[in-house]
Amino acid sequence: GNSVTQMEGPVTLSEEAFLTINCTYTATGYPSLFWYVQYPGEGLQLLLKATKADDKGSNKGFEATYRKETTSFHLEKGSVQVSDSAVYFCALRRKGNAGNMLTFGGGTRLMVKP
Amino acid sequence: EPEVTQTPSHQVTQMGQEVILRCVPISNHLYFYWYRQILGQKVEFLVSFYNNEISEKSEIFDDQFSVERPDGSNFTLKIRSTKLEDSAMYFCASSLASGGANEQFFGPGTRLTVL
Numbered sequence: 001g002n003s004v005t006q007m008e009g010p011v012t013l014s015e016e017a018f019l020t021i022n023c024t025y026t027a028t029g030y031p032s033l034f035w036y037v038q039y040p041g042e043g044l045q046l047l048l049k050a051t052k053a054d055d056k057g058s059n060k061g062f063e064a065t066y067r068k069e070t071t072s073f074h075l076e077k078g079s080v081q082v083s084d085s086a087v088y089f090c091a092l093r094r095k096g097n098a099g100n101m102l103t104f105g106g107g108t109r110l111m112v113k114p
Numbered sequence: 115e116p117e118v119t120q121t122p123s124h125q126v127t128q129m130g131q132e133v134i135l136r137c138v139p140i141s142n143h144l145y146f147y148w149y150r151q152i153l154g155q156k157v158e159f160l161v162s163f164y165n166n167e168i169s170e171k172s173e174i175f176d177d178q179f180s181v182e183r184p185d186g187s188n189f190t191l192k193i194r195s196t197k198l199e200d201s202a203m204y205f206c207a208s209s210l211a212s213g214g215a216n217e218q219f220f221g222p223g224t225r226l227t228v229l
Contacts (some may be wrong), residue, residue: 036220043118043205044157044220089157100145100212101170104157 002027006090006105013080013112021075021108023064023090031092033066033073034102038087047088080112116140118221120206126227127196135191135224137206146189147207147218148181150174157205163189164212196228
């Protein structure tokens with residue numbers, strides 16, 4: 001079946017540090033890949049997405065590249081801010097008529113200190 | 115900006131009681147979903163709903179669960195007889211279309227505590 005594995009947190013960084021949150025997946029076919037972010041007290045918000053191999057999703061300084069050969073979709077940001085403190089979820093969805101359900105990883109809490 | 119809303123934000127109930135969690139999806143969306151997250155665990159898919167019927171459900175979504183769109187705006191999740199292990203954060207989501215990379219917009223969640 002489909003599954004997503006992401007690094008366990010919490011990840012604690014100082015402001016302006018480089019961020020990487022690893023995400024790998026197992027899926028049949030070529031799913032669409034997503035990163036969602038959950039700020040304290042809020043719902044899940046789509047951060048970025050990629051729909052095919054070698055696509056790079058980017059938003060708010062965050063990037064992730066769909067790597068078919070390593071089945072990975074690692075999240076990166078060059079310089080984090082305190083406001084980036086949140087829980088980040090990697091997710092996949094099968095394509096076509098195979099259903100709309102998202103399969104999530106366990107989430108990684110990021111804490112950025114001033 | 116349109117958003118998905120959920121009520122209540124926190125529901126406390128006794129084991130064996132029925133609960134109804136309510137969601138108002140984005141108004142022009144056609145696909146609706148429930149997910150849940152038990153504390154410290156993954157966000158898990160429960161059910162998807164389209165054209166007034168369930169289109170997909172997970173093994174978690176057993177006979178104790180049901181969904182309904184009673185009035186064209188609300189989308190509800192009912193748990194008939196709650197168990198302790200139903201304690202979780204329940205997220206509603208909606209999307210305009212299916213397939214491709216159509217974004218699912220999530221609500222803020224309802225925290226259900228079963229005592």
